[in-house]
Amino acid sequence: MTVRGQLTRRNLVLAAVVVVLLALPSLATAFFVNFVMTQTLILGLAAATIVFLAKYAGMTSLAQFLLFGVAGFMFGNAALEAGARGLNLGWDAWAAVGFAIVVTTVVAFVLGAIASRTTGIYFLMLTLVYAVIGYFVFAQIVEISGPGGITSIQRPELLGPPVRLYYAGLLLSVLAYLGFRSLGRTAFGLALQGVRDDPIRMASLGFNVALHRTLAFTLAGFVVGLGGLLNVWWNGQIDPASISIGPTLILLIIAVIGGISSFEGAWLGAFVYVLVFTYLRDLPLIDRIGITEARFNTVIGVIVLAIMVLSPEGLTGIIHRLRGRLERPAAAAADTSTGGPLPLRKTEKEFGGTRP
Template identity: 80%
Template sequence: MTARRLLTRGNIGLALLVVVLLAMPNLASAFFVNFVLTQTMMLGVAAATIVFLARYGGMVSLAQFLLVGVAGFMFGNAAVEGGARGLNLGMNPWLAVVFAIVITTAVAFVLGALASRTTGLYFLMLTLVYAVIGFFVFAQIVELSGPGGITSIQRPDLMGPPVRLYYAGLVLSVLVYLGFKALGRATFGLTLQGVRDDPIRMASLGYNVPMHRTLAFTLAGFVAGLSGVLHVWWNGQIDPASIAIGPSLILLIMAVIGGISYFEGAWLGAFVYVLAFTYLRDLPLIDQIGITEARFNTVIGAVVLLIMVLSPEGLAGIAARVWRRVNKPASAAPTAPAGGPSSAA
């Protein structure tokens, strides 16, 4: 019975996709793997935290990229030694990773506790305020960053070759995807979904609704922190502009493009965005129709609008409908009445 549950079409498809992604460094150019796919993995993990909060908790957060940035800033402060800005703690890179994740998780816990008693639009706006405050904190406190940010951030020697960073992002993506899916069937995930659907009734049954929301936000912050460490390893620097309102909205756009109700949509939306950002402006004669770099966000807005009109559930929703239609069993052919046409007449 267990083997049958594991050998479903979805699991087989996921396994085949992972095999293809593992082989991508041998199938595609180094630029495509190290730039497009690596960014897709990192941003997909961050977008998956938005999907997790929205799908299981009914909480749409604009603070997730702030938490990505907190991890990056904390790693830079901990790992860099003798830099122009930051704390310059000079820690071992792997100890700096632990430091960054712990600080990010603690920040997520505090922010989640403050927002746990709000819902809907109020929760969305409060997390937007978090993103604004985070930007000014790192922009104005020179001891942590300052407007110029932290540069010359080196990743550990084990992650030296760029392809290893791609594989690290791939492994993290698979673990996050499977972990979030499994959490939806666990006690905490089921309780969180109950809180999403009817918080008053869950509270009357004895569940601590604010604590469940706080823990969900903390878990999402922990995962976003992992993405942030990979991101600062890949980029080699971080500055306050990288966690401003624009990037926070872009991360939400990725989740919406892919489908905010589907975990697969997090990586699908990230891939579409990175692909468009990388190649759209380089298409032949694209500038002749008015699509310049200054108007790229307008193009992305038009793409989002088109996808939402065609499918409010995003690209993953379209794929799910096609999958259900392909696998829908053929209906039985209608049979004539027992007495034949003459008797029916």
């Protein structure tokens, strides 16, 4: 099958998935939609920024959950009125949204500019340092949070019913997915992939390597900031513990579970993580084998280990391999039914006349 045919089939499958997700509130329980699927869309949106940076720029970032939290903290500081923790600016909800996104994007630009000249393990460790610093900033500066965090955060009236927050997450997820995929075919996206593959050669051709990496990190910060707003509206509160090292690593694990080279894997990994986290404790006799809620991280670790052994490309890699195995017998059967490919033969004209 041609690449064009594969892309068409892929798009049709994704369109069918979106249709199912649009109809899901009328097909599933309110708990499944408003807890499992809304959380899946939020975490998937954040994990997609890790995939974007790794896939196009070759940068594995551990700072995405920090930016995720910055958006939530800034919204809480701007939207809440006097009497609550934080700055208590008391702004209109949508003005607070704009403020949170601008601050998150600016922070992403500054952090990206600092980290843009590092690569590999050095970039990974620097972004981990960002996450640690961010945790202590919000834990120790009581004017913007303090250890208790910010509570009683209300979502805008437009998103009042929980199902609307689900649809908002679905809309942003679709836009982020299509936007990231389209970006890879633009001049900027192609140059970014060139920087990923050979930064020295790209620099010699006149491309500003550091600027491309900085802009990619900034774009990822903008998108993860949108996810951070959805998260703080879904939770109704945010505290420094929610952006500590644990959640930071969990977001990376989600991307790895789904497949860090596949945008679809971001949401697939998030779905598996939320599903296990929500329903593992309810499995019959699960406590008889020593699996309790306190050992959830161990279970996740075993799942990640099993997936990495079976397929370093994550669940999407496993799906692609299974699909390939199913297609081979069908292709072989089609060749057999048509007599197989015709052998290469010269015509009589090519032989220069009638064969003897």
